[in-house]
Amino acid sequence: MKYYSLNNKSIVVDFKTATINGQAPDKGLYFPERIPQLNKQWFVDIENKSNEQIAFDVIQPYIGNCIPDNLLFEIVSETVNFPIPLQPITSSISSLELFHGPTLAFKDVGARFMSRCLGYFSKEKEQELLILVATSGDTGAAVANGFYNVPGVKVLILFPSGKVSSVQEKQLTTLGNNIHALEVEGSFDDCQALVKQAFFDKELNKKVFLTSANSINVARWLPQQFYYFFAYKQLAEKNNPPIIAVPSGNFGNICAGILAQQSGLPIQHFIAACNANDTVPEFLQTHQYTPKSTVATISNAMDVSDPSNFVRIQEIFQQNVDAIKSNMSSCSISDVATKATIKSVYQEHNYLLDPHGAVGYLALENYLKEHPQQKGIFLETAHPIKFYNVIEPIIQQTLSIQDSIKATINKPSLSKKIQPTYNNLLECIEGLM
Numbered sequence: 001m002k003y004y005s006l007n008n009k010s011i012v013v014d015f016k017t018a019t020i021n022g023q024a025p026d027k028g029l030y031f032p033e034r035i036p037q038l039n040k041q042w043f044v045d046i047e048n049k050s051n052e053q054i055a056f057d058v059i060q061p062y063i064g065n066c067i068p069d070n071l072l073f074e075i076v077s078e079t080v081n082f083p084i085p086l087q088p089i090t091s092s093i094s095s096l097e098l099f100h101g102p103t104l105a106f107k108d109v110g111a112r113f114m115s116r117c118l119g120y121f122s123k124e125k126e127q128e129l130l131i132l133v134a135t136s137g138d139t140g141a142a143v144a145n146g147f148y149n150v151p152g153v154k155v156l157i158l159f160p161s162g163k164v165s166s167v168q169e170k171q172l173t174t175l176g177n178n179i180h181a182l183e184v185e186g187s188f189d190d191c192q193a194l195v196k197q198a199f200f201d202k203e204l205n206k207k208v209f210l211t212s213a214n215s216i217n218v219a220r221w222l223p224q225q226f227y228y229f230f231a232y233k234q235l236a237e238k239n240n241p242p243i244i245a246v247p248s249g250n251f252g253n254i255c256a257g258i259l260a261q262q263s264g265l266p267i268q269h270f271i272a273a274c275n276a277n278d279t280v281p282e283f284l285q286t287h288q289y290t291p292k293s294t295v296a297t298i299s300n301a302m303d304v305s306d307p308s309n310f311v312r313i314q315e316i317f318q319q320n321v322d323a324i325k326s327n328m329s330s331c332s333i334s335d336v337a338t339k340a341t342i343k344s345v346y347q348e349h350n351y352l353l354d355p356h357g358a359v360g361y362l363a364l365e366n367y368l369k370e371h372p373q374q375k376g377i378f379l380e381t382a383h384p385i386k387f388y389n390v391i392e393p394i395i396q397q398t399l400s401i402q403d404s405i406k407a408t409i410n411k412p413s414l415s416k417k418i419q420p421t422y423n424n425l426l427e428c429i430e431g432l433m
């Protein structure tokens with residue numbers, strides 16, 4: 001499989017180069033030159049296949065001969081070695097629980113796959129790899145966990161001081177060893193700007209082999225298809241393809257779902273559930289793509305106003321807005337409605353949603369009111385405990401903290417605090433080499 005740059009189709013690279021580069025030199029996102037097809041019989045047999053086998057069959061055509069099959073099978077087995085259950089909530093709505101991985105959010109799947117691929121690719125390199133990543137919370141946690149103790153790889157995570165939840169902060173600052181965290185006295189945008197400056201610093205890139213681990217990397221994006229297939233495998237009524245609602249920020253997760261659908265997975269329709277950051281819902285209504293400044297919400301991992309993966313969705317549908325609309329709806333859900341949903345679903349169905357999953361739930365519920373013959377699945381992208389400070393006042397109860405998180409919360413933070421200047425970042429990078 002080759003990948004082209006969305007800015008210039010004549011630039012093509014293999015999976016290995018796309019993973020190591022992250023983005024094409026012309027700053028375009030990489031896109032596969034064709035979408036592999038799975039045949040009907042494969043879907044008929046899906047209930048008899050292990051999750052590892054499903055994941056391998058889905059991803060193998062995308063990797064080609066960049067990773068030997070036996071090693072790739074090991075990588076996908078480690079990527080999906082936790083449960084991803086489909087949990088019925090009402091007679092027409094089920095939750096696909098993506099929060100049973102080590103950092104309790106769906107980003108574990110992409111980060112675990114990517115870290116293992118890069119670990120393999122870096123073995124062939126003389127130089128040690130430095131992963132530089134800015135995070136608003138969940139990405140940093142998943143990347144830290146995914147790359148922990150991977151030989152030949154160091155990770156430096158920049159997070160905005162006081163702006164990630166306390167659980168998230170502990171997840172990215174307590175591991176130590178090859179994982180380093182910088183607490184930046186500034187905003188997420190400051191962190192992102194520093195990381196970008198480092199990638200464009202020619203002098204630095206001569207000395208250090210830098211890679212990013214953000215969600216536009218194909219090695220993080222493509223494995224996110226896996227759990228859409230796992231959902232279908234668990235579906236009781238396979239002849240009525242489901243509606244799937246995806247809480248969306250950068251649109252990587254939903255774009256992976258659409259890719260799975262284009263490979264043959266029976267999905268009726270997608271709903272991109274957004275918070276107050278409504279660039280895509282507006283676009284589908286007006287055909288104008290006009291990102292406003294980002295609004296802070298209680299579903300903070302979705303506080304994105306210019307979603308980087310949306311260009312990939314446009315590419316799948318060949319820039320045809322009507323084709324996108326017939327396959328994907330989008331809506332914007334307010335914080336007030338999100339909180340009311342968390343409360344009512346807990347009271348009526350005894351199911352505790354996190355703020356991101358709640359946006360997906362309500363978007364799906366609204367859609368099903370208009371389409372009562374359909375059934376739907378929403379992706380529960382994080383465990384509610386990660387956002388206990390938001391949830392507890394809504395349900396007026398304290399949440400019990402499970403042991404896996406307790407251990408992390410009680411460890412000391414090892415991060416270093418810096419002012420947001422490039423020289424400070426450079427000093428830290430040089431200190432790691």
Ligand SMILES: *Cc1c(COP(=O)(O)O)cnc(C)c1O
Nearest residue numbers: 138249250251252253301381382
């Ligand atoms: C990152 C994240 C999202 C948004 O996913 P995208 O792929 O960026 O659209 C939703 N929910 C949670 C909990 C997240 O961490």
